[in-house]
Amino acid sequence: MTQKETTKRAAKKAAPKKSTAKAKPKSKKRASKKPSSPGWGRRIWSISWKCGLIVIAAVFIYGIYLDQIIARKFEGQKWHLPAQVFSRSMALYPGAAVSHNQLIAELKLLGYRKVANPRQVGEFSASKTKVDLWRRPFLHPQGSQVEQRVMITFDSQGVSSVSRNKDRRQLAIFHLEPVLLDRILTGDGEDRLFVPAEKIPQPIIDALILVEDRSFYEHHGINPFAIVRALMVNISAGRTVQGGSTLTQQLAKNFFLSSQRSLVRKIREALMAVIIDFRYGKDEILEAYLNEVYMGQDKARGVHGMGLASQFYFGRPIAELTLPQQAFLVAVIKGPSYYNPWRSPERAQQRRDLVLRLLMEADQLNVAQYTAAVESPLGLRKADKPVHQKLPAFFAVVQHELARRFGNSLLKQSGIKVYTTLDPMAQEAAEKAVKKTMARLGKSDKSLQVGMVVTDKYSAGIAAMVGDKVPGYKGFNRAVEIRRPIGSLVKPFVYATALSHGDRYNLATPIKDQPITLKSGQGKSWSPKNVDRQFRGEVPLLTAFKKSINVPTVNLGMSIGVGSVATTLDKAGWRDKIPEYPSMLLGAVNGSPLMVAQVFQTIADNGRYRKLSSITSVLDMDNNPLPASPITPVQALDPATNYLVQYAMTQVVDSGTASRLGKAFPRTTLAGKTGTSNDSRDSWFAGFDERNVAAIWVGRDDNGKTKLYGSSGAMAVYQDFLGDRPPISLRRTPIHGVVNGHFERTTGVAKQAGCENSIALPALESSYHPAKNCGDPLSWWQKITGG
Incomplete structure (x- = not known):
């Protein structure tokens, strides 16, 4: 066996043997055991702080959003202040x-x-x-x-x-x-008169904080203690009897929120109050509140702010209010309708006295001051004395002139001030005269209507205007919009044209009063008649004028030329087309009281033409005047000739067709001219004293017959006007180019003073050449006619 094999066998023996028996299972208890999970408290805490962060982030983001809204309001234009219109x-x-x-x-x-x-x-x-x-x-x-x-x-x-x-x-x-006539509102219906905080009497501020928010200068927009206290009181009473809102919260609600009661709105109100208090000083918050707070209702107008409330309740500036009146303004905040002093005077006085008692308890009044204050009446303005005037005819002219001179968008600007020419006393007298006279004339004809314009002789401004027999009625403005024949009101311009030819005519010159027939280019004939259907052969020019005799006027007009008369009328300010027909000489010229007032204003102003206006100046929100073209006077009529026409008009009142007016004011020199159109369809009068020029029309909208002459209709309105506004006698001062002449009564020949059968009359110096003795040289009329 080799060494390698021996090593492998030894390693194999040393390796553990794989068991064939089944592994012993673990116990049941040990098999089901798992790691322990966090407790409920830890889980709630985890969710809470995460949600809290989300809420805080949301509130923060929402606060930034609200902050931008608040900044735009406070740092921009807090209110759109109505345009103020002054007299x-x-x-x-x-x-x-x-x-x-x-x-x-x-x-x-x-x-x-x-x-x-x-x-x-x-x-x-x-x-x-x-x-x-x-x-x-x-x-x-x-x-x-x-x-x-x-x-x-x-x-x-x-x-x-x-x-x-x-x-x-x-x-x-x-x-x-000037008198504040009105404020022209925008669509929100809120009316206010801004007053800076430093011009609000200190007792009002002291009483406001004492009654509405005693910790105003200590809290940061909201007062949690006041909220809790109010909650407990309301729960105890079973109804809402006390509020816990601070002045800042009330301001936030009035500025940005609705009056709907809900928890969401209340939270938003509190949040905005905190932001307002953080961003702005207490004095600025207080000023905004004093000018924003709702103080009552003037028909369709909401009365906001202390400044307007002072005028609304007492008819005077806030700086002039007595202490009890100041206390009332604070008292009425709680419920302007509930404490309406005209409907519930006892309730309003009790609330005022409560405010006074709180001032005394806070040592801001002594006992003597408190006693005197509670014993004083409310001192309200008379309920029938409006805080804004109903002047529909005049305001229509003002708005038209504003648009023409300053553009249609002017009234959309905040805080502009429009100074007008209206004379409040003249307007009041005109309205009274219209009501009184039309009630009397209307007994026989209920269809009669009226238009009246009064101007200021010195400024050429419209001092008063009435466009309906019901002066406050907003509708058809007869003072401006009618076009009716002006009748004999054209005659002063016929005679002015003639008298400008001093070498041919003077006030004593005889004028033919004989039948005359004129033919038009179309072959139609016209034979003018005198009102009394009589002819006198000849009448002095002054007599023809003051008695308003038609035929001599036509003869005179034809001799000087219809076109010349039309030119005189145009120079005096008549801006409509003038028909150059003979019938124009007797008033076949259509016009309105405003147009008539314009040309008679020229006569009253010594022959100077100045376009009538209703506006003197306009200031922007910063009290800077807006540029406007000045009205330049033009000498339309020769001053000396104009003086003779003025004199003739005084004789109309003294002994002519307006003599009844002269008898009513016997020691006053007045100038006037009556006018009546064909079939007595239109009754006219134009006249002036030292201060005002008036032009009046009385007639029917359907152009029906009225049975009125100028002296019995329109002049009756003027007479009643002067009865309420006593006239100032005309100052007939000598004028360059006019002398006191003497003329033979029947021939009009210039004479020396003291000659028999002579009359003293003013005359043009350039053409007055009296005989050296009381002889009888050829008269001017003889020189003209050659006989």
């Missing part, structure tokens, strides 16, 4: 055509308080010829006006002087603040 600002200066009574009426409209001796802003005292006024500060289009105390004195012509009380310095001009 004109009353200007007072030596010679201003403002009477003592009119100033006092204006001050009362602005909410000034009459006292024995003014001691603070917003007060005035008055004697028979003086007014001692402490004016409020306000924003004027020409810049901010500071509070100022002045003494205003009056004479029979109006304002005689304005002096500053502190040093008796005479002021060249002094403005009152």
Whole structure:
């Protein structure tokens, strides 16, 4: 056997033998034993902390989302502030055509308080010829006006002087603040008047924190203790009687959330409150709350913020409220509807007194102050005194002019301020006159309607406008939209054209009053008639004018040319097409009260044409004026000729077709002209005093007969207007180019003063050449006719 084989055999023997027997099984108990698993506590903990991380991450991400929403609101434009529309600002200066009574009426409209001796802003005292006024500060289009105390004195012509009380310095001009007429809202229906926190009276802030959130300056947006306390009180009462929301939570809800009650909304509100408190200072949060909080309902408008609430409840700026009034503003926050002071005055007063008692208990009022406050009435504005004006006719003109001058998108801008030409006292007088006169005239004809425009003679602004016999009705604006024959209102422009030819015509020139028949190019004939169906042969030019005699007017118009009359009317501001037919000389020209007011404004303004406007200026949100083209005056009519026309119009009132008006105001110089269209379908009047020009139409929308003349219809409205707004006599000061002439009554020949049968009348200096004695040279009419 070899060594190799021997080694293999030995290795084989040494290897263990494979057993053929079955292995002994392990015990049952040992076979079923497994590793032990974690306990339920550890498993819940594991799930909880993982879910917690997810929730925290979700809240964090959601918080970032909410933070962006909040930042956009707070750091951008918090509110879309409505456009504020103001009236004109009353200007007072030596010679201003403002009477003592009119100033006092204006001050009362602005909410000034009459006292024995003014001691603070917003007060005035008055004697028979003086007014001692402490004016409020306000924003004027020409810049901010500071509070100022002045003494205003009056004479029979109006304002005689304005002096500053502190040093008796005479002021060249002094403005009152304009009346806030309205705010033009956007679609959300929220109305507010923004007031910075520093201009909110401190007692309001103190009372607000005391009543609504005592720990406002300590908490971080939410107050867990207040929430728990409110929960316990509500559970005990079985209903919700107390809330635990902080001012910050209320702000978050008002700014970003609905009023729907749910746990999800409440959690979101709390989260947003924490973010707001973290990001912004307490003063900024408080200012936002004071201007956002819901304070009541003015019909379809939601009243938001303390500034507007002060005007809504008391009709005056928040800075001028008494302590009890300030307490009421805080009291009403809890429930503006429930504590409505006009519906539930006792409930509202009890709530106010509770706020006052809390102030006393917090040592912010002493017992004497508290007693005086709770014994005072609520001091509300009169319920019938609106906080915004119903001026549909005027506002329609304003919006049209805004769009034309500044573009259609202007009113979409936040916080703009529109200063208009409206005179609130003139508007009130116009509305009263329309209601009173139309009620009287309507007894015989309920279909009668009216349109009225009043302008300011000095500014060429629209001072008042009424477009319906129900002034607040928003519909067809007859002051602007009608086109009706203006009748004899065209005659001043016929006579102005003639009087401009001083070498041919003066106020005493005889004019033919004889039958006349005119033929048109189509062969149609026209024979004008006088209203009384009589002919006088000849009448002086002034008599033909003041008595509104038709035939002499046509004869005069034909002699100077229909085209010349049309040119005069166009220069005066008539912008519609003027038909150059003979019938135009008697008023076959269609127009509106606004168009009539425009041309008579030119006569009242010494022949200067200025386009009538309703807007003086517009300021943007930062109080910067928006650029606009200035209105440039144009001398349309010769001042001397215009003076003669003005004089003739005063004679219409003194002894002509408007003499009833003259008798109603016997010591006042007024100018006017009546007008009636064919078959008495349209009654017109245009007239002016030293301050205002008025144009009025009375008629029927169906163009039916009214049985009214200009003197019995439209002039009656003007007379009632002046009854409520006493006129200021025209100042007929001498003008260059006009002399006091003397003329023979029947021939119109220029005479020396003192000649027999002569009359004194103003005349153009350039053409007035009286005879050296009282002889009888050829009259002007004879020179013209050659006879």
